[in-house]
Amino acid sequence: MRDTILAVIIVVNVLCGVLAYFIPDMGNYILLTIATAVTVLAIYDAFIQKKHSLMRAFPVVARLRWVFEEEREKIQQYFIEDDLNGTPINREKRSIVYQRSKREVETVPFGTQHNLYEKGYEFVKHSLFPKDHHHIEGEKVLIGSDKCTQKYNTSIINISAMSFGSLSKNAIMALNQGAKMAGFAHNTGEGGISPYHLQGGDLIFQVGTGYFGAGKSVKGKRVFDDAVFKENAVRPEVKMIEIKFSQGAKPGHGGILPAKKNTEEIAKIRAVEPHTTVDSPPGHSAFSNFDEMIVFIQRVRDLAEGKPVGVKFCVGDNEEIENMINAFAEANNYPDFIAVDGGEGGTGAAPLEFSNYIGTPLLEGLVFVNKTLKKYNLKDQIKIIASGKAIDAFDIIKYKALGADVIAMARSFMLSIGCIQARECNLDTCPVGVATQDEDLVEALVVGDKNIRVKNYHDKTVAAVKEVVAAMGKDSIADVKAKHIFRRNKAGDIDSLDTIYGLKEESLVS
Ligand SMILES: Cc1cc2nc3c(=O)[nH]c(=O)nc-3n(C[C@H](O)[C@H](O)[C@H](O)COP(=O)(O)O)c2cc1C
Ligand code: SF4
Structure with missing residues (x-):
């Protein structure tokens, strides 16, 4: 897998170089600079750094994992959780605090989101x-x-x-x-x-x-x-x-x-x-x-x-x-x-x-x-x-x-x-x-x-x-x-x- 990733990165880098050579405008130079930086990073990940095995096996790509790990809470909160399942305090509860603190509208439309027939409903x-x-x-x-x-x-x-x-x-x-x-x-x-x-x-x-x-x-x-x-x-x-x-x-x-x-x-x-x-x-x-x-x-x-x-x-x-x-x-x-x-x-x-x-x-x-x-x-x-x-x-x-x-x-x-x-x-x-x-x-x-x-x-x-x-x-x-x-x-x-x-x-x- 490592060789495939390195090959793809190097090929893209070469293509960017060719593009910048034949169409020498600012956009293509920026593209070439980014592609070169990614190639250098890939070589560093794969051959120079010795701390992270995952990065040696999956140069550059493994770094995305760290980004997602780092942002997991926010991704979970913004894109995945619904009103009732966020922890430790769910969105519905958080919202009522925000609304009462700001004196905003605190009524809810259309009916309860709770399941009234579920065990534990109070x-x-x-x-x-x-x-x-x-x-x-x-x-x-x-x-x-x-x-x-x-x-x-x-x-x-x-x-x-x-x-x-x-x-x-x-x-x-x-x-x-x-x-x-x-x-x-x-x-x-x-x-x-x-x-x-x-x-x-x-x-x-x-x-x-x-x-x-x-x-x-x-x-x-x-x-x-x-x-x-x-x-x-x-x-x-x-x-x-x-x-x-x-x-x-x-x-x-x-x-x-x-x-x-x-x-x-x-x-x-x-x-x-x-x-x-x-x-x-x-x-x-x-x-x-x-x-x-x-x-x-x-x-x-x-x-x-x-x-x-x-x-x-x-x-x-x-x-x-x-x-x-x-x-x-x-x-x-x-x-x-x-x-x-x-x-x-x-x-x-x-x-x-x-x-x-x-x-x-x-x-x-x-x-x-x-x-x-x-x-x-x-x-x-x-x-x-x-x-x-x-x-x-x-x-x-x-x-x-x-x-x-x-x-x-x-x-x-x-x-x-x-x-x-x-x-x-x-x-x-x-x-x-x-x-x-x-x-x-x-x-x-x-x-x-x-x-x-x-x-x-x-x-x-x-x-x-x-x-x-x-x-x-x-x-x-x-x-x-x-x-x-x-x-x-x-x-x-x-x-x-x-x-x-x-x-x-x-x-x-x-
Ligand atoms: C940031 C933070 C700091 C806390 N510091 C103390 C503390 O110094 N002494 C203490 O007895 N409890 C401390 N607690 C616990 C709270 O006073 C409280 O007992 C507990 O969080 C339960 O209340 P809650 O569910 O409304 O947060 C702290 C809680 C939080 C979130
Ligand atoms: S106080 Fe609230 S916003 Fe700040 S770090 Fe703690 S949980 Fe996050």
Whole structure:
């Protein structure tokens, strides 16, 4: 095959040479130059380079494979995927975020594209007596147990944790300014608080295992430090503290800041070495069992002058989670909220096995935490924040019905500021300036244009939640329970979610 390819290339080159000799115009000279360059490339591929066997066997032609490999995502997205099968977030879901963010037409023509008779199809039932959606209650939720003195009244939708480092400064500013405009909360992510987080929006200050913004390095190890933490925690913008154990995309791994994204500025904020890959440890060094954890939560709450303190994790071993909640009950001290992240959660960078095969999916994790808190009579004290591919009003209603008080969203807010799901967040090449530290790319994201989109997406999604709840004939978002949501099973019949998840008794009494 190699000889045939080389022969064809050389023959074409010779023909171009003959053409240029007999008809000496600019077009033919350009043709000859290209043909000669291809011949040189073919000789290089076939005889000189030794790294790629495929190129030695198929000179020049094999390079097309690399081009297609490189552009595979885009080809897939632009030419192959339909509205319902793109991953991780399908086109229909992406479109609704874009439309709500830009306040564009968000109605759909001609009828649903979903197969209503397929296994897994989910829906809610409407009432013959729908309510006026303007008067639906429950869009705000008060977080704070009896241990906390500065309770926080938050929106049912907030921006989930994403650090400066993982996201660009312009992305962080747009998110924070949008949160300020609409009056909801923005989680800092585990990378600490940067000046770009301080645009006036409410903050949930996340404390990860690297203790960035909450600790220091001692003999190469990151440790929690009361003074460093307090300085950030008492800022007026900080409304709640979230101690991160794990996230669904890489539970038990710890954060990863790729060297390319670890600029001088980010390294300074995190107090680490610039241009090196920064891996946060998988676990906390400040405590090592439930008793110490409860003491730590109270220490953090005291340092934060009574602000709500929560813990975030993706559910792993159910027994371990139950033991933790039991320990809260026995100590009569507990966090003010638990943030449950689903195994389907997003990330800037994660090892494949952790992303694909570790961690309980959100629905099962959420139901388990909700049931266990109820079992130990702690549901009134500890609120649940749920995250995992919540995009539209139905997702939010479903998670709320299964026990979430508040929903945190990461990727949908990324989409609202222009993410096109190119999935290059770990390479520093994000083409729309959302997940990169490359100055030129970052400049492409205009904060003054995107901040309003964050507000629009939040406001329009909350409005859509209210419209669905009104159509169901309920007065409040909190009135929707698992028994009101239905799913088609394998046999083609319909079950309610309280039956599927064993919540029947609870939903009847709650
Ligand atoms: C770019 C990016 C960065 C993230 N950084 C963090 C982080 O610093 N801390 C954390 O707890 N979760 C982090 N997450 C996870 C999200 O906060 C969230 O839990 C998860 O993506 C599920 O929400 P989603 O499905 O709405 O994206 C990150 C997610 C993304 C996409
Ligand atoms: S556009 Fe691509 S690289 Fe940028 S944030 Fe979105 S998925 Fe990540």
